[in-house]
Amino acid sequence: MIRHRKLLPALALVPLLAACATTPAPDAPAAGKAAAGFPYTVDNCGVKSTYQAPPKRAVTMNQHVTEVMLALGLEKSLVGTAYLDDAVLPAYKKAYDSIPVLAKEYPSKEALLAANPDFVYGGYSSAFSAKDGRSRDDLARAGIATRLNTEYCPTGSTSVDDLYREVRETGRTFGVTSRADSWVGEARATLAATEKRLKGVEPVSVLVYDSGDKTAFTAGGKGIGNELITRAGGRNVFADLDKTFGDATWEQVVARKPEVVVIYDYGSTTVEQKKKRLLDDPALKDVPAIKNRRFAVMPLSDTVLGVRVPAAVDKLAAQLHPAR
Template sequence: MSWRRTPLLPAAALISLLAACSAPAGKPSARPAPGFPYTVTNCGVTTTYQAPPHRAVTMNQHVTEVMLALGLEKSLAGTAYLDDAVLPAYRKAYDSVPVLAKEYPSKEALLAADPDFVYGGYASAFDATAGRARPDLERSGIATRLNTESCPTGRSSFADLYREVDEVGRTFGAADRAEAWVRTAKDTVAGAEKRLGGVAPVSVFVYDSGDKTAFTAGGKGIGNEIITRAGGRNVFADLDKTFGDATWEQVVARRPEVVVIYDYGTTTVEQKKKRLLDDPALREVPAIRNRRFAVMPLSDTVLGVRAPAAVDKLAAQLHPAR
């Protein structure tokens, strides 16, 4: 549920103000950091930052990689929940950050890290039943941010990705680094589209997981736009969700030419292929009959810093001749 709250003063800033109040008379107060105070509205929550957070915790890989791409590992007090391997370019920085839990940390483990900011990738990061709801954390003086792909309204696009990186950069006093990243990302996406040059799109079914039903990519997430920009057409673009269930009868009826398998977790790509190839109901689906599979790590297909390069990666599999 979207809600609005009184601007929050992060814990780190509160400590600084208390220290300033107890300073000897006549000592000049520190100047505000450049770009602060900074006010931003994220998924209906408005927060004013008087200074950059210093003890952030990230939950979910794609938001961790946003922080690392901006060189903000020294601002991280902890991280949690990888879906697949961290990009090699970020491995050294990632290894310098404490891992609080393999998946989501308990509320006690989270608070033990003494965060002043918690950045979640999926709505499940702020699970109320686990005591991690955004209002609860913010009442404890901890600022929060949810990746905008998990906001309850609208469809995600590359414009949303660029805004995500820009707002995180501004929150942490790294606006210049965010601006440089966005420029490079735009060039990467434009280069991929230029190489495709009006190629006829191929129909694509995303197989994330599932047995009785097919858990797939809908039209609301950035994964749908990655497919489109890579020269594909998502056969479940009409599913008004980032991810959702489809019936196998629908998969058969929509006759995808390529299956894009999302690679993550304990079920391997080969196991997913076998499940599809062994299903007699799918035998006449063009992608299955012709064994046309593409593979994408899950972290490439959500709203994070891998998405621009993912367009090229998927295009190479959908249109190898280009």
């Protein structure tokens, strides 16, 4: 699963009512009369798309963007999904179970096109793999509109404002603006309540341990995981790593003396196995988090740019500052 953050994923769809103009291809709006509230043009990670109506046959690649769609009540617009990291949120399970799963991980280009999509929504840039023939340009040439989760846009760091934008732009694309606005309002309230509870706390230093043996694969300063830690009353010891995820040496881990290790839980390696790897390493024995056995655990899907973030901040805060 390191592949996600190192390769970055997404998916593709075939056009019905939506038309996408993808740089460097010219805009190609769908023929016919535009739906109410359309046409809608959006610039997503440098790719400009114009929609004459909401997509009707969407495919999502990666769990967090699937959950964005489900949070907006758009399961009937989905003709396929792929790539779970962990269990879908219970509130979305019934809706999720109604959607065809195209592949356990990424579907082949042929399997994707067989779903006849008009929109593909990728959570990581690896979802739009050029070597597999499903780059955003490839899909645009096939008449398929695409969206990439903004955590993986080329520039800038990710904040909760980007989450609000992600939900609002997706809602606008599918013609459910009021649902998106309602979700954003609830998210703001959740985050404000956590902030109030944490007022005045002293931040604790945090190492994210995603995976790795020769190096620590960790959260850098560019992704939403960094802000999640900050809002939960922590300080990411690798906030200066100019990536969403990246490798750090164990010598750097020792030097930065994290007080808590946040373990990302997903895949075939269990949390207990990850803890054992850290606790059994003699080089780490004097690291405060290891010496004091201070671990927090977060499902991977809580830590990427999706609708879990507001609740995830509260969940992590409860582990970093249990007295609050």
